[in-house]
Amino acid sequence: MLDDRKLDVLKAIVTDYVSSKEPVGSKSLVERHGLRVSPATVRNDMAVLEEEGYIVQPHTSAGRIPTDKGYRLFVDRLATVKPLSPAERRAISTFLAGAIDLDDVMGRTVRLLAQVTSQVAIVQYPAAPAAQIRHVELVGLTTDRALVVLITSSGTVEQRTLELPHVSDDQIAQLRALLNSHLIGIAPSAAADRLAALAADLDLALRPIGTPVIAVLLDMLASDASDRVVVGGVPNLARFGDQFETTVRPVLEALEENVVLLRLLGEAASSVDGAVTVRIGHENPYETLQATSLVASSYGTVSDGRATLGIVGPTRMDYPSTMASVRAVARYVGRFLAEG
């Protein structure tokens, strides 16, 4: 079937097409790579590769371009990891220095990833499911509104405002103390039961405000930080101004839909720890994204928070470099989250 030379030819086609973005013919292929055979031989090989579905010609008498299947083979068997440039190494090893808080870390990460890959970057907030509750704060804002803040040991701070009837500062203080005494040190998973019990035998005076506050807290506990996603590098799409309808628009639309992004990242990350996952063209679950590829990796650890990050770009993409960058960034962010 596919002997070594044919694989070399495929590799050369992918490499050339990615850098030139034009169909590649037999002659230039032999010239640009050190293939020690004639163009005619390469043509025969290409005919076989085409028959097997790894490459196609856009029209008769044009060069060949890789199919999704061709890219897949390239990524799986042919790509040699391209080492990062010194500049990239430096950028990656310093971009998180001085980060202020988690938002800042996420923001810096997405910017870096977009910069080194020149693609659109997506980073999911890390989820630290085993965290303990560290503090519940309850603050009266106006006479009939209050703010609930939930702080966990992993540094997550979540807030909600809600309406309360007849709030007195005393009652708020009482409720705050009560909540904290019952919740501090508890894992969120266990907190739901605890809160339900608390709601049941609540002091009658506290009940009017306690009930809605507990409802909000339950809701906050049920929600997950990892359904937050940041996106960056959208201007990188400008390079594809030509194929607007096929490439740019679907990506723009997907980027506004967090649900879509999360599903994309979720499916991509369901693989081995720290490995880089590549989804090429039609392998994507969304029809509109079939002209694009996704390169993703999970990062972090379960205890420090774990999530996925990656980039979206055209199927014609420099996979070796991109995969190296994504892996490097994922590792670095994971290490940073662990060390603090």
Added chain:
Amino acid sequence: MLDDRKLDVLKAIVTDYVSSKEPVGSKSLVERHGLRVSPATVRNDMAVLEEEGYIVQPHTSAGRIPTDKGYRLFVDRLATVKPLSPAERRAISTFLAGAIDLDDVMGRTVRLLAQVTSQVAIVQYPAAPAAQIRHVELVGLTTDRALVVLITSSGTVEQRTLELPHVSDDQIAQLRALLNSHLIGIAPSAAADRLAALAADLDLALRPIGTPVIAVLLDMLASDASDRVVVGGVPNLARFGDQFETTVRPVLEALEENVVLLRLLGEAASSVDGAVTVRIGHENPYETLQATSLVASSYGTVSDGRATLGIVGPTRMDYPSTMASVRAVARYVGRFLAEG
């Protein structure tokens, strides 16, 4: 100079050009509007309008298109406010129902604004400068890291993590109590002095952790919630797939730079309360955005939080509708923030 008919002609040109996006000629102008004169007369008027700089021809023997100056005159003197459609009214009056917290309000607002205007929407977080500090929370995360949370009476919650040497829970509790006793009820503007004094005569045991915490708090007080901005409706740029370089790319780039967005909104909003500001083409402070217009309005009140929202689109835009939508959304959000 410009008699009524010439103004009518300008108005007709703007209207037609906005809807057709093609240069408009004298004949079709007379046909589509009820101008009771001949094309030749209109041509003479157009010659005058061109001489005065309100319209130009893209090339000889083509129709005319409005200049920025022409749009400006149109917006200032000719545009009649277009009433919102029932569907828009309905959307605007219900889109905030069930909002969970401020993030949610901002998110819903930006989506709504993008939807009703079919442009890219920008919403700035409201700033309530006169707020009091309601609570300072200090939480140890690991042995050498802590989380500082600052809560104000306007419902702002800001967080930072920082590294601390040798943290004991006792010291943290002590410092937390100390900070709260000095800061609760104080306006942020006065808090800086108070903190400086506190840092000066800090108990010796607390000093190693107190000093960095106070430094972080000072930094948090100096920062302003209103430097946060949310953006939505980016896929609406897809309609301008043609003029990528002139319109789409600069906007995409500006959207990634919060600083740019804030300056844009800031300059736009420096006007009267609740009035809709329009910046057309070259009136924008950024050269790359000279093919785009900004329609913005401030919203909210000083006490409840005040900021700016708006949309960015091509200079060829339906100003009456857009201005009506922006104004309606700004008013509604303002009212919502006031009522809670």
Added chain:
DNA sequence: ACCTGGCACTCACATCGTGCGAGTGCCAGC
């Protein structure tokens, strides 16, 4: 003084043919 119809003129743009060149498939020969 102002409007109007007529007329010659100007270009952008679409259409069509043409030639070129990159690339192919196939075949005979080494």
Added chain:
DNA sequence: GCTGGCACTCGCACGATGTGAGTGCCAGGT
């Protein structure tokens, strides 16, 4: 099984042409 040669295919860039929308100007009418 590789290679050089050769005829063939087509996309595309290029130049010529015609068409039509739109203009400016002018002379005549109200």
